Amino acid sequence: MSGLPSVMKGVQLTGYGGLEKLRYREDIPLPAFGPRDVLIKVGAAGVNNTDLNTRVGWYLKQGDEQGAEGWSEIPLRFPRIQGADVCGRVVAAGDQVDTALLGARVLVEPCLYEAGGRSLEHPWYFGSECDGGFAQYTVVAARHAHRVESGLSDIELASFPCSYSTAENLLTRAGVGRGERVLVTGASGGVGSAVIQLAGARGARVVAVTSPAKSAQVLGLGAERTLGRDEELATVLGKSSVDVVIDLVGGRQWPALLDLLRPFGRYATSGAIAGPFVDLDLRTLYLKDLTLFGCTVLGRDVFPRLIKRIEAGQVSALVAKTFALTEIALAQTRLEERRHIGKFVIDVSGAG
16 A cells, blocks of 8 residues: 555544544554455545434444444444445555556445455445444445546535435335325435435425425425425325325324325335334235335445436535534534535545
8 A cells, every 4th residue: 555644534433422422533544455345535425314323322222232232233343433425536456356446436335235355144334334434544345436427526426325325225115106206204304305306317206394494495306395394294185195105204293104105005214313113003004005115225226326317417416514524523413403404524635
């Protein structure tokens, strides 16, 4: 690794807890890479709900506060460098990697089927089971570093990987097609705003649930109408009035989402920011022949398809605010307040 530093700047998560568990350091050893890996100089990295949830131990199963087993069934090891949304350039590579990748600008696929030099039985999440992008350099298997040809900046491109691949995966799993009516909750967030755009690219019609203050901006993304978070959805839209529900919220209003679905409708979720525990009347599920999808692991064609949509200009980068690497605690605080639309992105290029 001639010409590369031996240490780097970055932020480490040192354990479960509050913001005090985020430690900025300037002496983190440069990560080693294997024969099928690439070393990426990070330009920018997006901030996600996953970062908050991991820090506070939200993914731990009840009674498992020590972290021996979370929902992934893989213990989280500390210290950990978080950051699943990465845009950067390949500066070094293992001897089994195509040399054409050297110098290429890439987006990292956050759902990893290969890591640590081996194929994985259960995919890892970048920045969770392995170190991510909140540092000057990061390592990933070359198969997960996707070249991107775009006039967008690193900061703009870093708004895409996690949120937009999650959105594309939700729509893919639910089989959303042209002319279908889709309701999305949490529409102003990173995934929700991506769902609106990507569903529109499929020719679907989107009803978005958001706050009145964000309605105009959400409509500008392509939603045909918006509804307030506290509105009685079935009363306003009518029961059995939508083909697909993309839910990022959960919480107490969850039963109404199934009431909205037409017979043989599909429900897909990848989040529960309003609460993970919901009431399910099984009669609604089976008498309406509904299908429920839990969506975390990306289908293998999802991220390459997203890259093509980015390069074709079919989706827009929605960057709410940019922070320095030393401001990750502030970025997570602002994210938790949920007053923004789009993504918060860490500018790693200055590493300060």
